[in-house]
Structures are given as C-alpha cells and as structure tokens.
Amino acid sequence: DAQYNRNVPFETSPQAIRLYYFYNHWTMQAITYFFICIDLSLALFEEPALFPLPFLATSIAEVLCLTAFFGRLVHFAKVTPQRVFWKDTKNICVMLTIALTLIDLIIYGSLETVNIHSVRWSRALRPVFLINFPESRQIRRAFRSIRNTLPDILYVFLLFMFSVLIFSLMALKLFGDRGLKTVEGSPYFTNILEIAFELYVLVTTANSPDVMMPAYDFNWWYSLYFITYIIINTYIFMSVFLAVVYNNYRKHLKNEIRKLAYLKRHKMTEAFNILKVKMDTEFVVKEAPWRQLVKVVAPDISSSHLELLLRICDEGQKGYMDKTNFLRLADLLNIQVVTINVKTHPLETWLPRVYQSAASLLIQKMVRHRIFVWVYDVIILINAIFIALDEKNPLISYAEWLFLSLYIVEILLKLYTYEPRAYFGRKQFWNWFDTLIIMAALVAMVANATIQSARKYNSQQILDIVLILRILRLLRVIVSIQRFRVIVTTLINIGPTMLTFGGLVLVVYYVFAIIGMEVFHGKVLFFDPNFTAPGALVCGNPALEDSIFAQSRYCRNNFNDLASSFIVLVELTVVNHFTLLANGFALVTHQVAKLYFIGFHIVVVILIVNIFIAFILEAFFVAYSLEKSEVETAIEKKIQELG
Amino acid sequence: DAQYNRNVPFETSPQAIRLYYFYNHWTMQAITYFFICIDLSLALFEEPALFPLPFLATSIAEVLCLTAFFGRLVHFAKVTPQRVFWKDTKNICVMLTIALTLIDLIIYGSLETVNIHSVRWSRALRPVFLINFPESRQIRRAFRSIRNTLPDILYVFLLFMFSVLIFSLMALKLFGDRGLKTVEGSPYFTNILEIAFELYVLVTTANSPDVMMPAYDFNWWYSLYFITYIIINTYIFMSVFLAVVYNNYRKHLKNEIRKLAYLKRHKMTEAFNILKVKMDTEFVVKEAPWRQLVKVVAPDISSSHLELLLRICDEGQKGYMDKTNFLRLADLLNIQVVTINVKTHPLETWLPRVYQSAASLLIQKMVRHRIFVWVYDVIILINAIFIALDEKNPLISYAEWLFLSLYIVEILLKLYTYEPRAYFGRKQFWNWFDTLIIMAALVAMVANATIQSARKYNSQQILDIVLILRILRLLRVIVSIQRFRVIVTTLINIGPTMLTFGGLVLVVYYVFAIIGMEVFHGKVLFFDPNFTAPGALVCGNPALEDSIFAQSRYCRNNFNDLASSFIVLVELTVVNHFTLLANGFALVTHQVAKLYFIGFHIVVVILIVNIFIAFILEAFFVAYSLEKSEVETAIEKKIQELG
Incomplete structure (x- = not known):
C-alpha cells in the first residue's frame, strides 16, 4: 500500500x-x-x-x-x-x-x-x-503549498500595498489640484480611493499608458513618476512575489517528499513486523511470504520482473531478506522496468515466406530509411500550403483526400515494418498522436461526405473538426527536429501534473463564478449582433450608456451562466482590460464590486499563476539537469551484474 | 590588480x-x-x-x-x-x-x-x-550573457513561432469565411499575416478579450480556441522562455565566476613569480615585499587590518608565505573588514562635564529607548493623515513646519546620543536617507517661503519637490517592522546591480529610439489640449482619423524627440496597449512598421525583462539561503583564534 x-x-x-x-x-x-x-x-x-x-x-x-x-x-x-x-x-x-x-x-x-x-x-x-476526498490528494497538496506560502506572501503584499498607498498619496498631491481631465472627461486623480485602485491596476499593466496620459500631456516630467512606479511596483514587486512563491514551492516540495518518504518507511516497517520471522539474531522475511505479498500488491507483475526484484532485495540469495532490503520494495515497485521483448512481427509468424521475401525486405528497409521521414515531412509542408490556399477550389478539396490516403499509407507501412505492439508502446506518444489524428480525420471526412451527399449541405461542426484535425497533423514536423523534440517531450511529460493545476484553477474559478453569478447575473445582457433590440448597444443596462464597456461590445462578457462566468474569469486571469471589465461591472452594481476583481487578481494572478510559472521553471530545470535517481541506478547496477 | x-x-x-x-x-x-x-x-x-x-x-x-x-x-x-x-x-x-x-x-x-x-x-x-570601453565590464557581461542565451532561446522561439503559425492557419480556416466584423467594422481574421500579428500580440495579452469578442459573440464554443491558445502560448511558452533565460543566466553566472577566479589566480601567480625568493626547497614571498605590495595595491588600508591579513596569510608567523597563502591575498583584500572602533562621542571629549551630567544621561537613555522609536512612528502616521487632508487650510500648512522641526529634533537627539561617525557609517542607509530627506525638505521649504514672501507666488516645481519629500518621509515606518526590513534590505542591496540593467536597457532603448526617430518623427504631432488647432484631434495626421490611437488621445506618444521616444519605449515594455501603439504608427507609415514593434518586444520583453526577473529571483534565493562564503569564514576563524 x-x-x-x-x-x-x-x-x-x-x-x-x-x-x-x-x-x-x-x-x-x-x-x-x-x-x-x-x-x-x-x-x-x-x-x-x-x-x-x-x-x-x-x-x-x-x-x-x-x-x-x-x-x-x-x-x-x-x-x-x-x-x-x-x-x-x-x-x-x-x-x-x-x-x-x-x-x-x-x-x-x-x-x-x-x-x-x-x-x-x-x-x-x-x-x-x-x-x-482522499482521492484528490494532488489538488490538496497544491492547496497546502499555497497555504504555506501565505505568511511570506503576506509580508511582501503588505509592503507592496504600503508602496501603492505612498504613491497614491503622492499622486493625489501632485495631480489632484491640477484640474486635469481623463479622456472620458471625468476628473483625474482627485479621490484617494480611485487613485489607489488605478495604481493597483497599473501593477497589472492593464491601464498602462492611459492612466499616465493626462499628466504626461500636462508636463512631461510627470511621466517620471509613473515610470518609477512601474519599475518599483510592476517589475520589482511582481518579481519578488514570484521569487517568494517559487522559493516556498521548492521548500515545501522538498518537505512533502521527505514526509511522504517517512510515512512510506513507517508503513513498510509495520508490514515487516507482521511478516517477520526470527532467524538467528535478526528478524527477516522469508521468500515465500514476500512473493505472496508482491503478488497481492502488484497482481499484474511479470514473473521475470518478480525474479529481478527478488534478486535485488535478497542480495545474497539466502532465501530471506532483512529489514533494510525489505523496505526498498515500495520504491522498487514504483519503477517501471521496461521489459524489452524483441517480439517477432505477427506477420512474420503468420506468413513467414511473404514477410521475408526480397520485396518485403526492401519495403522495410525503405521505411526504416531516413529519406522516408524526409519525404513525409515534405508532404506535410505541401499539405500546409494547400491548407493555406483557398479550399473552395474543388481540386484542392480532392487533394485533401490524397493527403489523407498518403498518411494512412504511411501508418500502414510503419505497422508493416515495426512490431505493432512496440509501435503502440506506452512511451510512443507521437505514434499514438499520429494514428488518432488520422483516424479521427478519416471518420470526420467520411461523415461529412455522407451528410453532404445525402442532404446537400456541410455540417459546420464536422467541418470545423476536420479543419482542426487537418492542421494538427502539421505538428508532426516537430518530431523530425531533434532540438524541438526535447522541449516538446518535457512539455508532454509535465502534462499530467498540469492537470493538477487544472483542478486547482477549477476550484478557485468555481467559487468565484458562483459568487459572481449571485452578484452580477442579469445585470449585463447579450443581444445577437444582427438583432437590433433597443438596449443592445448598452448591453440592456442604461447604466452602461457611454461606457467603454458597451462601446467595446463586451456585452457577452457577463455572469449570466457558468460558462460565460468562466470565460470572463479567464479574461481576468489574462489581466488585459482588467479595468474595463471591473469598471463595467462596478457601473451596473456599485463601486464596491471592484473589490471582487482585486480579490480575484490577488488569488489567481499573484498566487496561482506564479505557482504555475514556478512549476514550469522547476520542471525545465529538472529536465535540463536530469540525472537518474538513486534507486534506479541500483536496479541498473543489479541488471548489469546479472548480465 | x-x-x-x-x-x-x-x-x-x-x-x-x-x-x-x-x-x-x-x-x-x-x-x-x-x-x-x-x-x-x-x-x-x-x-x-x-x-x-x-x-x-x-x-x-x-x-x-x-x-x-x-x-x-x-x-x-x-x-x-x-x-x-x-x-x-x-x-x-x-x-x-x-x-x-x-x-x-x-x-x-x-x-x-x-x-x-x-x-x-x-x-x-x-x-x-x-x-x-573596459570600464563598463558589467554591461558587457550582461550582453555576453544575452548572447550566450540566444541559441537556446532561438529553438524555443522557433517552436513558439511554429505554434503561432499553426494557430493562425486554424484561425484563418475557422473564422475567415464567417464574414465577422471587428468592433471598428473591419473584416475579422481574413488575412493570414494580420492573424499572425494579432495572435503574436495576444501572447503579450495586449489585445486580450478584444481579439476574441467577434468569434465569441458568434458562437461561444470558439472561445475555447482562444483559451487553448492563451494557455499554450501565453502561459506555457512565456514561462519556458523565462526558464531558458533563467537557466542560462545561472549557468553563465557560474561560468563567469569560474573564469574570473581562474584569471585572478593566473595573475596572482605571475605576481608571485616576480616577488618570489628561494628558501630551502620552495619559493616563498618574504614579509617585507608583501607589505610593500599591499601598501601599493591598497594605500588606505589601516595598519591593524594589514596585520590581520598578514597573520592570515602567514599562518606560522615565519616571516614569509608560500604560494597557496599568497594567492589568497586578492580575495582577502576584497572583504571589507568592519573595524569596530568604539569611539567616544566628540562632545564627551570637548565638554565631558555636561555630556556626563544626569540630565544628559537621561536624554541619552530616552533616545535609546524603544518608546522613542514608537513615538516617532506615531508622529509619522499623524503626519500622513495631515498630508492626506487638504493643505489649503493655513493651520495644516503651519503643522507641516511643526513636523519638520520635530524630525530635525529627532536627528539632533540621535546625533547627540550616538557617535556621529557611527551614525553616518557606510551601512547606515536609513540614517543617511533620513537626514538627506529632512535637509532637502528644509532647504526646499525655506526657499519656497522666501520666494513666496518676496514675489507672492508659489513656485510649482519647488512645491512639487516639497510634497514628494514630505511623502517620502513616511517610508521611515518600514524600518520599524523587522519583517519588512529584510525585504527592503535585499532590495537595497541589489540596487547597484540593477544599475547594470539600467545601462543595458539604456543601450537597447537608445538604439531603438534612434531608429524610431528616423522612421516616425514628425508623423504624429502633439498639440496642447487647450489649444484647438484643426488637426489636434487626429494628432496632426489625417491618416489617424477615426483610429483608436487618436480617440484615446495618444498624440503625445510620438518619436519626435529622444525623451518622448524613451517614454513610448517604456510604454511598449509595459506591453499593455501594444497593439494600439503599433497600429497607430503603422497607420501613419506602413504595415511593415509593425515589425519594429515586434522586434522591440522580442528583444526587450522576452530577453531583457526575463533576465531582469531571473536576476531578482536569484538575488532573493541567495538572500533567503545566504550562508557566509568560505573565505569570510576563514577570516572569522582567524579573528576568533586571535581572540
């Protein structure tokens, strides 16, 4: 366990x-x-x-x-x-x-x-x-990591808020009495709370030159105030946030790993105490109960793998093992030993004569040759050009069938040459990717063709899918370039862990979406652009008249259902036009609503996005300096010893 | 040397x-x-x-x-x-x-x-x-670091551009034929080059929801396309850029340090070869030439410091030292030994009777007490409230004089209690800060008062300076809080190195500003807001009619002189409204001008800002895990040995 x-x-x-x-x-x-x-x-x-x-x-x-x-x-x-x-x-x-x-x-x-x-x-x-629930311990771990980061973040945040306030006070004194006007004609920097909000938003860079323009138009020396602010708060403080989050992330990652190792050891010791028998002066576990245990814990282990593990744990081949070696079992079981079976191709067993014939061998040699890959890379590039051309031309739409069949031929040839089970091995991400994309494209195109011939119209959804699949095929070119492959492999490897962040973000988004829906739903309405309802230009809310929110046609950005709320939250995470959205929703409710948006920014952008960046940084550093772990080395040593 | x-x-x-x-x-x-x-x-x-x-x-x-x-x-x-x-x-x-x-x-x-x-x-x-010129080796080192990062960055960049192109192709196919319109009424996503530019800009998040809105209005499923794009390109790829830059930064930092250490050693060996004399079987340097050398290299070294160094180098006190110990000299000289001289207060030597009297001792005890600091913190807070209040009130403007005199009294009291040379020691940043701010405020206020009484008007510049000084005084509160002090100290310590980045940014800005001035000068004109020239609303250029650039009153953002160019470049570095600026300048010249802006983004935001972030991260990691370096420990050991 x-x-x-x-x-x-x-x-x-x-x-x-x-x-x-x-x-x-x-x-x-x-x-x-x-x-x-x-x-x-x-x-x-x-x-x-x-x-x-x-x-x-x-x-x-x-x-x-x-x-x-x-x-x-x-x-x-x-x-x-x-x-x-x-x-x-x-x-x-x-x-x-x-x-x-x-x-x-x-x-x-x-x-x-x-x-x-x-x-x-x-x-x-x-x-x-x-x-x-105990099942989602990854997300819980991420939350724990956030909780542990909070105290450190808090001090930096207080200092940062202090700096924002100092700058707000300065802005009030410098610009408050000048009688300056913003582009919309409202008074510029006269209220300390408004200034603090604007300056907080400036940290997100969302109102970057706009907030400066009135003062800059008045006297260009005032731009120095804003530049100083940006350097101190946007660049330095935001980097310090990242540094604090990253530092804590590394620290707590280490702690978690240490704690887990301790717990594992503790449990293995308990298991040892149950299974142990006394032999001479020390307690040991005999081979038979050990085999039984492994069979129970890992039922689908191959017998050769089991033998290997046994040899590693029971170094002297004495038929029993002591505590130290027993404790290594958990680690050993977690290592996936790639059992390289040089299996023969099924065709070779079924039709040995045909498969081993000169023509067949020539095909296999061809497929294995480097030129085969190059030819297909060229085909992909030609395909890219065809995609970029106008598809209304019937010739091009027929060419698409040609390309598809070429790709299918490629996969079949590869399956003919390589052993299918090896080709679809666990680590063969790109083979899987290829086959799935081509199969899906084939199915979608056939489906579309049948619908088209039956009902004389193209299904939009299927066409879209076909298009996306067609373009995704171009990704194949990446595999041919060694340098790209390293980066892509790292990205694919961190994919599963990124799902944890997906879960984390989902939780936070869900909470904020529910709150947002309770507060803002029905305040901003979306009308179909072709439909000319009386309130369409102000998103159905007279409070938005003359606001930039309505002028930019942001009516679709509302909290009227869960999907829309999530999309608005994504836009807020990206941060750009943060003010525009915050101001829009503050207009239809109350200025206090801006706190909701600032809260979201602090939680998602300052905390979670920084943790995400820290995670990617760490993953790439590990990828750059990857050395085999100790236990793996032990296995390799044993394998080498055994021949 | x-x-x-x-x-x-x-x-x-x-x-x-x-x-x-x-x-x-x-x-x-x-x-x-x-x-x-x-x-x-x-x-x-x-x-x-x-x-x-x-x-x-x-x-x-x-x-x-x-x-x-x-x-x-x-x-x-x-x-x-x-x-x-x-x-x-x-x-x-x-x-x-x-x-x-x-x-x-x-x-x-x-x-x-x-x-x-x-x-x-x-x-x-x-x-x-x-x-x-050899004087600016710091900037050169930064450039070398960038040059070394380039190959690695290049591959990630190519992959990133590939991804942008794939997405552009997808966007063209998905949205090109829909007949959608942007908010300005121009066709949406119909030209592959325009799409690529828009998607590149989306990576900077500068056009975040706008670029999505037409497609999102049409069908909300299409927002998934943009969200996928943002996750892959904005979040993951930008983090990978940071990871690559950071990784290279660390690697090359290590290399540079190693190379410097090697060169130093080489030169010290040369010096040793010049000064060496043969003694028994080994070459050594005698004490006399060594003393001479140190005197030449570091003329202002104190004699006690010299003795200390000699003791460290000449461990056995044999009157000579061998090569190993001689080589340590360079490192030793770089360490600043704080010579703690418990000097007596000058007043104590001049007026011993008065300074040692009961009243004087009471004052000293008071000033050293913690409550003294607290009282002044409270005074600063009251001052902050007074600043926030309206200064038109004569009572408040008199209160300002009161606060100023209180601060001056504080400094005088501290000088009375602590030894002045210790108070203005090298590491006493905050004491320097205090005194300078207060002195400057005093000078400025007196100057303003004299001008006011003589000519009956307030000088705007002086008033602004007084205001800023007055508010900067509030920063003092930070010193009282231990937790804040750590962060602030780190920030102050990395200050000098940040100047290197200042130099680096200056160089890049200068080149881009000169190019920008040659290309764009005179294309966008700024008119005083109160002056109603015929072309004022279109920045003096009819090409800008109806453009958002003119609507947002960005006329002041031009390349008509060096200062304006620098400010525009700062705005571009901040990235927000990047499209607006790029489109504006493309309108008054040609679409090709957008390349200038993309080039600037790649060089400044992707390279330099990331190096800056990497630098701050590294500085904070070092600050968090700072251990004394080996050589320093050696000195400390010696000092302990010597008692």
Whole structure:
C-alpha cells in the first residue's frame, strides 16, 4: 500500500482490510468522482442557468449527491480507527459542508415556496467535496503549498500595498489640484480611493499608458513618476512575489517528499513486523511470504520482473531478506522496468515466406530509411500550403483526400515494418498522436461526405473538426527536429501534473463564478449582433450608456451562466482590460464590486499563476539537469551484474 | 590588480606600469565617461531635437568625442602588447565605429550643404562606445550573457513561432469565411499575416478579450480556441522562455565566476613569480615585499587590518608565505573588514562635564529607548493623515513646519546620543536617507517661503519637490517592522546591480529610439489640449482619423524627440496597449512598421525583462539561503583564534 503514497491509517484486522480494499476499489472511486462531477455541474442547471431545470430537480440531484458523499464518509469511518477519523480535518470539512448545504437547501426551498428569492450561498462550498476526498490528494497538496506560502506572501503584499498607498498619496498631491481631465472627461486623480485602485491596476499593466496620459500631456516630467512606479511596483514587486512563491514551492516540495518518504518507511516497517520471522539474531522475511505479498500488491507483475526484484532485495540469495532490503520494495515497485521483448512481427509468424521475401525486405528497409521521414515531412509542408490556399477550389478539396490516403499509407507501412505492439508502446506518444489524428480525420471526412451527399449541405461542426484535425497533423514536423523534440517531450511529460493545476484553477474559478453569478447575473445582457433590440448597444443596462464597456461590445462578457462566468474569469486571469471589465461591472452594481476583481487578481494572478510559472521553471530545470535517481541506478547496477 | 577582477593583460616594464596606472586613474575614467555621456546626449540636440542646435555645433561636439575615444584607445594600445590589442574585439569594434561615424558625418554634412536630407544612421552605433570601453565590464557581461542565451532561446522561439503559425492557419480556416466584423467594422481574421500579428500580440495579452469578442459573440464554443491558445502560448511558452533565460543566466553566472577566479589566480601567480625568493626547497614571498605590495595595491588600508591579513596569510608567523597563502591575498583584500572602533562621542571629549551630567544621561537613555522609536512612528502616521487632508487650510500648512522641526529634533537627539561617525557609517542607509530627506525638505521649504514672501507666488516645481519629500518621509515606518526590513534590505542591496540593467536597457532603448526617430518623427504631432488647432484631434495626421490611437488621445506618444521616444519605449515594455501603439504608427507609415514593434518586444520583453526577473529571483534565493562564503569564514576563524 505504501507503494501509492497513500497515507491512510487503517486497522489491520482481516475484515477491515477487506473493507479497505473495497473502499479503494476503482468502481467506488469512480462513483465518488461521478457524484462530485454531478454536484459541481449542477451550477449549469440552476438559476442563472445555461440549461434551466426546475429547482425541484436540481435539489433532488443535490440531496442524492450529498447522500453519496455521506455514505462514502461512513464507509471511510468504518475503515479507520475512530480517533484518527475525528482528528482528520478533511472529514470534519466534508461533514460540515454537507450539513451547511442541507440547511441552505431547506431555507432556500421554503423561501422559494412563498416566492421570496434568496441567495444559494452554499453553492460556493461545493468544491470542498472535490478537495477533501482522499482521492484528490494532488489538488490538496497544491492547496497546502499555497497555504504555506501565505505568511511570506503576506509580508511582501503588505509592503507592496504600503508602496501603492505612498504613491497614491503622492499622486493625489501632485495631480489632484491640477484640474486635469481623463479622456472620458471625468476628473483625474482627485479621490484617494480611485487613485489607489488605478495604481493597483497599473501593477497589472492593464491601464498602462492611459492612466499616465493626462499628466504626461500636462508636463512631461510627470511621466517620471509613473515610470518609477512601474519599475518599483510592476517589475520589482511582481518579481519578488514570484521569487517568494517559487522559493516556498521548492521548500515545501522538498518537505512533502521527505514526509511522504517517512510515512512510506513507517508503513513498510509495520508490514515487516507482521511478516517477520526470527532467524538467528535478526528478524527477516522469508521468500515465500514476500512473493505472496508482491503478488497481492502488484497482481499484474511479470514473473521475470518478480525474479529481478527478488534478486535485488535478497542480495545474497539466502532465501530471506532483512529489514533494510525489505523496505526498498515500495520504491522498487514504483519503477517501471521496461521489459524489452524483441517480439517477432505477427506477420512474420503468420506468413513467414511473404514477410521475408526480397520485396518485403526492401519495403522495410525503405521505411526504416531516413529519406522516408524526409519525404513525409515534405508532404506535410505541401499539405500546409494547400491548407493555406483557398479550399473552395474543388481540386484542392480532392487533394485533401490524397493527403489523407498518403498518411494512412504511411501508418500502414510503419505497422508493416515495426512490431505493432512496440509501435503502440506506452512511451510512443507521437505514434499514438499520429494514428488518432488520422483516424479521427478519416471518420470526420467520411461523415461529412455522407451528410453532404445525402442532404446537400456541410455540417459546420464536422467541418470545423476536420479543419482542426487537418492542421494538427502539421505538428508532426516537430518530431523530425531533434532540438524541438526535447522541449516538446518535457512539455508532454509535465502534462499530467498540469492537470493538477487544472483542478486547482477549477476550484478557485468555481467559487468565484458562483459568487459572481449571485452578484452580477442579469445585470449585463447579450443581444445577437444582427438583432437590433433597443438596449443592445448598452448591453440592456442604461447604466452602461457611454461606457467603454458597451462601446467595446463586451456585452457577452457577463455572469449570466457558468460558462460565460468562466470565460470572463479567464479574461481576468489574462489581466488585459482588467479595468474595463471591473469598471463595467462596478457601473451596473456599485463601486464596491471592484473589490471582487482585486480579490480575484490577488488569488489567481499573484498566487496561482506564479505557482504555475514556478512549476514550469522547476520542471525545465529538472529536465535540463536530469540525472537518474538513486534507486534506479541500483536496479541498473543489479541488471548489469546479472548480465 | 587582480583584486578588482580586471583582466587586462599588460606589459610588466616600469614605464608600461606607469602608463597603466595613468590609464586606470579615476580622472581618465571620468573623462571617458564624460565624453560618452556627451556623445549619447547629442541625440537630444540633433534633428529631431528636444533642444535644437545647428548641425555644425553637434557635429563638432561629435568629432571631439570621437577624438577623445581615439586618444583613449591609443593610450590603451601603448599599455597592452600589440598582439593582444589586435585580438580584442572590443578595440576593433570601437575603431570601426569611429570610422563609420566619421564617414556618416562627412556624407550627411556634404549632402546637407546641398540641402538633401539624408539619414544619420551611425547614431544608432553610439552605444558601442558605452559597451566597449573596459570600464563598463558589467554591461558587457550582461550582453555576453544575452548572447550566450540566444541559441537556446532561438529553438524555443522557433517552436513558439511554429505554434503561432499553426494557430493562425486554424484561425484563418475557422473564422475567415464567417464574414465577422471587428468592433471598428473591419473584416475579422481574413488575412493570414494580420492573424499572425494579432495572435503574436495576444501572447503579450495586449489585445486580450478584444481579439476574441467577434468569434465569441458568434458562437461561444470558439472561445475555447482562444483559451487553448492563451494557455499554450501565453502561459506555457512565456514561462519556458523565462526558464531558458533563467537557466542560462545561472549557468553563465557560474561560468563567469569560474573564469574570473581562474584569471585572478593566473595573475596572482605571475605576481608571485616576480616577488618570489628561494628558501630551502620552495619559493616563498618574504614579509617585507608583501607589505610593500599591499601598501601599493591598497594605500588606505589601516595598519591593524594589514596585520590581520598578514597573520592570515602567514599562518606560522615565519616571516614569509608560500604560494597557496599568497594567492589568497586578492580575495582577502576584497572583504571589507568592519573595524569596530568604539569611539567616544566628540562632545564627551570637548565638554565631558555636561555630556556626563544626569540630565544628559537621561536624554541619552530616552533616545535609546524603544518608546522613542514608537513615538516617532506615531508622529509619522499623524503626519500622513495631515498630508492626506487638504493643505489649503493655513493651520495644516503651519503643522507641516511643526513636523519638520520635530524630525530635525529627532536627528539632533540621535546625533547627540550616538557617535556621529557611527551614525553616518557606510551601512547606515536609513540614517543617511533620513537626514538627506529632512535637509532637502528644509532647504526646499525655506526657499519656497522666501520666494513666496518676496514675489507672492508659489513656485510649482519647488512645491512639487516639497510634497514628494514630505511623502517620502513616511517610508521611515518600514524600518520599524523587522519583517519588512529584510525585504527592503535585499532590495537595497541589489540596487547597484540593477544599475547594470539600467545601462543595458539604456543601450537597447537608445538604439531603438534612434531608429524610431528616423522612421516616425514628425508623423504624429502633439498639440496642447487647450489649444484647438484643426488637426489636434487626429494628432496632426489625417491618416489617424477615426483610429483608436487618436480617440484615446495618444498624440503625445510620438518619436519626435529622444525623451518622448524613451517614454513610448517604456510604454511598449509595459506591453499593455501594444497593439494600439503599433497600429497607430503603422497607420501613419506602413504595415511593415509593425515589425519594429515586434522586434522591440522580442528583444526587450522576452530577453531583457526575463533576465531582469531571473536576476531578482536569484538575488532573493541567495538572500533567503545566504550562508557566509568560505573565505569570510576563514577570516572569522582567524579573528576568533586571535581572540
């Protein structure tokens, strides 16, 4: 169990173990995730909804989810000792959230029956379920890392806010009495709170030259004030934030790894204590129970792999192993030993005569040759030119079929030459990529052709997909260039961990989206551009008249449903036109709404984006200086020893 | 000589050494810098000028500068061996630039006499002088670091451009035929070059939601295309750029340090070979020549410091030292030994009776007490409130005098209590800061008061300065908080190195500004906002009619003189509204002008800003994990040994 870095203390009675296995069974986990997904996606159907459903339906779904979560928790409580269960904040959190959600549901439902519209505040708590179930320990780790960074960040942030305030005061004194006007004609820098907001936004660079222009037009010396501000706050302080986050990230990464190693060791020691027998002066584990243990822990291990592990652990081949060697088992099991089986091609076994014939061998030699790759690179480039040309020309649209068939021929030839199981090996990302893209393109094009011939019109969605697939094929060129491959491989390798950030961002976005939807929904309306409703130019809200928000046609950027909210939050993460959005939503509600946007900026841009950057930096540094880990070296040594 | 990390090979004849000393004399260096400054600032006076001067005057000044540079070079040639001199690219560069500048001057001058206006292209070469004189090795090191980073950056950049092109192609196919319109009403995403530019700009986030809005309005699924693009190119690729730059920065920092250490060792060995005498089986340096050497190298060293060094180098106190110990001299000399002299207060020597009286001792005790600091922190906070209040009120303007006198009393009290030379010690940054700010404020306020009483009006400039000084005083609060002090100290410590970046940025800005001035000057005119000239609303250029550039009143952002150009370049560095500026200048010239802006973005934002961030990150990591260096520890050990 220590193999998977789980650290769930559990009782060691046979019944508890059975329950524990059942608890960790993949169906149970899948069901939990399914209910979490349902619970989170309820926001799509609740008011303000993308696909509206009656309150009764969503509330029943929610109660169902809550029951499932509660059941899972009860199951977990049966597995762990009572004392441990009640000490774990995770469980307390989940229970509290379930209780709060139920209370909120009841209040909201009863108020709804007497037609009073209240706030479904508990919806912002839903991500708690995603975070606090033992399955999502990666996201929890990321959150812990953020929590640990907070104190350090806080001091830098206070200093930064102090600097912003000092500069605001300076701006008020320097520009306040000048009677300057902004482009929109409103007074420039006369209110300390407005100045502080503008200067905070200047740190995000979102209002960069605009905020300076009135003062700069008045006297060009004043631009020095803004340049100093930008150097100190935008460049230096933002870098310091990154430095603090990065430093903490590295520190806590080390701590987490150390802690995990300790827990693993602790559990392995417990396992050793169960299996040990006394021999001479020391306790050892015999070969037979060891084999049994490995079989239980890793049922699909190959027998040659098992033998290898045994040889490593039992160095003297004495038929037993001591504690030190036993403890290495968990690490050893985590290493994927690539069992290189030089398998023969299936065609060779089925049709040996044909496959070994001169013509066949020539084809194989051709395919293996470097020129084969080059020819296909040239084909891809020609294809790129054809794509860039106008596709209305029927010749070009026929050429597309030609290219597709050429690619299919390539894959078939490669499958003919290389062993299929090796070709579709686990690490052969690009082969998988190729085949999937080509297959998908084939299916989509055939589907489109049948629809076209049957109904005489092109399905827009399918055409779009075909187009994207066609262009994605061009990515293949990257593989041919060695230098590119290193970068791309690193990027692909960090892909899975990036999903953790996806989860983290999802949680934060969800909370902010729910709050945003409660506060801003229905304030900004989007009208179809071709439809000329009376309020279309002011997004259906007279407060936006003459605002840049309406002039820039940002009506679609609203909080009227979950999808739109997420897109607005993405735009806020990118930071550009942050002011425009913040001011727009402040206009339709109240100036206090700007705090929502500043809060979002602090949490997402200053914290999470910096952690993301730190993560990518670290990943590339590791990729640049990658050395094999110690345990792996031990295996390699053993393999070399064994011949 | 090795002490200062100079690595100028020079001949060892007495005459050459005298010349070399003269070459390195501070007056000669100051003169060189003076001429470099003159040469660079010529751009202020040349057409297009901030302060116009006739061509004759500027060209004479330039020829003078060139003569000075040439003289300096000849001097240098006399000092170094011929072979080495001609191998050094620095010298070749300087000579070539002098020649090119002269040729350009002659061509331009002769064309000017027949009234043909040509381009003064050699002006862009002027920073070569700043970079290539041996005095500015820091900037040169930064440039070398950039040059070394280029190959690695190039591959990432190619991959990045490839990705941008793939996405452009996709955008063309997906959105090109939809007949969508941008907010300005121009067709949306129909030209592959325009798309590539827009997508490149999206990486800078400068056109973030705008570029997406038409497609998003059409169908919200299309926003996924832009979100994918932003995640891949804006977040991941930009972080990879930072990672590559940072990784190279660290690597080359290490290399540079290693190379310097090697060169230093080499030169110390040479010095050892000159001074050595044979003793028994080994060569050693006797104490007398060693003392002489140290006296020559570091004339202002205190005798106790000299003794300390001698003790460290000559461990056995044998009256001589071997090679290993001799080589340590250079490092040892670089360490500043803080000679803590518990000097008596001058007042104590002059008026011992008064200074040691009970009242005086009470005052000293008071000042040293923690409450004294707190009281002044409270005073500063009250002062902050007074500043925030309206200063039109005469009471408040009198209160300002009260605060000023309180601060002066504070400084005087501190000077009374602490030893003045210790108070104004080298490391006492905040004491210096305090005193200078208060003195400057006093001078400015007195000056203002005299002007006011004499001529009955407030000088705007002086008032502004008083205001800024008054607010800067508030910074003092930071010192009282321990946590803030660490961050601020680190920031102050990296201040000098930041000047290197200042030099680097200056060089790049200068080149881009000169090019920008040649290309764009006079295309965009600025009119005083109160003055209603006919072309004021279109910045004096009909091509800008209806453009957002003119609508946002960006007329002041032009390349009509060096100062304006620098400010525009700062705005481009900040990146926000990058499109707006690039489009504006493309409108008044040609679409090709956008390349200038993209080039600037690549050089400044992708390279230099990332190096700056890397530098700050590294500085903070070092500050967080600072351990005393080995040599310093050796000194400390010795000091402890000696008692």
